[in-house]
Amino acid sequence: MTSFAPLQTEYDVIIAGGGPAGLASALSFARSGWKTCVIEPSPIETLVNPSFDGREIALTHHSMHWLKEAGVWPYIASHAICPLKVARIESGQEGGPSLLFSPPQGQDSADALGFLVANHLIRKALYQRLCEEENVTLRAGIAVHDFKATRDDVTLNLTDSSMLKARLLVAADGRFSKLRDQAGIGAIIHDFGRNVLVCRVKHDVPHDNVALQWFDEEQTIALLPVSDEEGKDCFSSLVLTLPPGEIERLKSVSPDEFGEEVTKRTRERLGKLVLASGRITYPLKAVYAHRFHAQRFALIGDAAVGMHPITAHGFNLGLKGQETLVKSLLQGSGDPGDRRALERFSYQHRWHTAPLFAATNAIAVAYTRDEFPFLIARRIGLGLAERLTPFKKAVTRFLMDPAA
Numbered sequence: 001m002t003s004f005a006p007l008q009t010e011y012d013v014i015i016a017g018g019g020p021a022g023l024a025s026a027l028s029f030a031r032s033g034w035k036t037c038v039i040e041p042s043p044i045e046t047l048v049n050p051s052f053d054g055r056e057i058a059l060t061h062h063s064m065h066w067l068k069e070a071g072v073w074p075y076i077a078s079h080a081i082c083p084l085k086v087a088r089i090e091s092g093q094e095g096g097p098s099l100l101f102s103p104p105q106g107q108d109s110a111d112a113l114g115f116l117v118a119n120h121l122i123r124k125a126l127y128q129r130l131c132e133e134e135n136v137t138l139r140a141g142i143a144v145h146d147f148k149a150t151r152d153d154v155t156l157n158l159t160d161s162s163m164l165k166a167r168l169l170v171a172a173d174g175r176f177s178k179l180r181d182q183a184g185i186g187a188i189i190h191d192f193g194r195n196v197l198v199c200r201v202k203h204d205v206p207h208d209n210v211a212l213q214w215f216d217e218e219q220t221i222a223l224l225p226v227s228d229e230e231g232k233d234c235f236s237s238l239v240l241t242l243p244p245g246e247i248e249r250l251k252s253v254s255p256d257e258f259g260e261e262v263t264k265r266t267r268e269r270l271g272k273l274v275l276a277s278g279r280i281t282y283p284l285k286a287v288y289a290h291r292f293h294a295q296r297f298a299l300i301g302d303a304a305v306g307m308h309p310i311t312a313h314g315f316n317l318g319l320k321g322q323e324t325l326v327k328s329l330l331q332g333s334g335d336p337g338d339r340r341a342l343e344r345f346s347y348q349h350r351w352h353t354a355p356l357f358a359a360t361n362a363i364a365v366a367y368t369r370d371e372f373p374f375l376i377a378r379r380i381g382l383g384l385a386e387r388l389t390p391f392k393k394a395v396t397r398f399l400m401d402p403a404a
Contacts, residue, residue, distance in 0.1 A: 126327025
């Protein structure tokens with residue numbers, strides 16, 4: 001049983017999108033005392049029991065703190081949480097330089113860079129926690145057809161021909177957001193011309209809680225450590241980036257053929273790899289909205305900033321974005337559509353995300369170009385970066401994002 005509020009026609013805040021960022025923002029708004037509604041196009045079953053989507057989220061300490069403080073953490077099974085002890089970056093050259101990141105040493109230091117949890121489990125935990133909130137209404141199986149914002153409110157027309165009103169509309173409908181387009185907000189879309197295949201693999205060699213990011217010629221590989229119910233470290237999430245045709249071929253070959261090929265591609269770093277889940281593919285496109293707000297309208301999650309998956313930190317930015325939005329509005333006039341508060345949110349979120357978005361895209365381009373100058377430069381760059389202690393400390397702090 002849930003304690004969702006009954007259907008109404010007017011709300012303080014309506015959130016379009018029931019993904020992790022949308023559900024987290026609904027929880028934040030409801031806990032702040034605002035009457036909130038979530039509109040999710042998928043059937044309710046996708047929220048009650050979301051399917052595996054291949055994404056593994058490297059939760060920072062700040063994100064974990066937020067999930068604990070919001071009461072979400074207990075809904076994530078302990079065996080599904082894998083501490084990340086070391087992050088290792090390589091150029092793919094046999095015996096070449098590598099760049100290592102690990103938690104700082106000391107009596108009061110954390111023992112993990114972060115915590116890897118499957119995206120669908122985070123979404124399920126957020127939904128279960130949201131069921132406890134009486135200040136939230138959930139409408140699944142319908143979508144926002146269009147909306148009109150005025151100085152005083154927003155009117156939404158839904159795909160079931162019903163109409164709702166709110167003082168603020170929050171778009172959390174993904175990196176190709178239709179609501180962002182309807183609000184007249186453009187976006188930078190960086191198409192890397194490649195696709196990503198994600199799946200879980202079983203292996204013989206323990207992963208030792210080490211994440212490997214491997215920039216090889218003509219391919220990029222990530223092996224992220226994940227936990228299983230038995231607590232063994234013999235499963236990893238494989239993230240393989242290749243041209244679209246190669247990704248489609250690998251998706252369609254038999255499980256045995258797939259295992260043999262990815263074992264060769266990873267040079268048996270973790271021994272023989274065996275497919276242990278479905279294979280999910282995504283186009284590799286990064287998105288950055290020109291603005292994060294309009295009249296009584298705000299963007300969060302991938303609708304605002306859709307990151308390259310190289311850092312596995314997209315959810316952390318989405319979580320921080322909704323946190324920034326709610327805090328900005330609470331500091332305003334009390335109206336969730338307050339213009340000045342939305343401007344403050346937009347400025348702060350841009351300050352948090354713009355440098356990281358630019359740097360990540362630059363690195364992704366440099367490390368996926370296979371011309372000779374790029375190969376040499378990135379191998380030299382890894383060796384230099386490994387010896388630059390201030391640089392490593394700064395990146396480590398970003399990866400961990402310690403809780404305040």
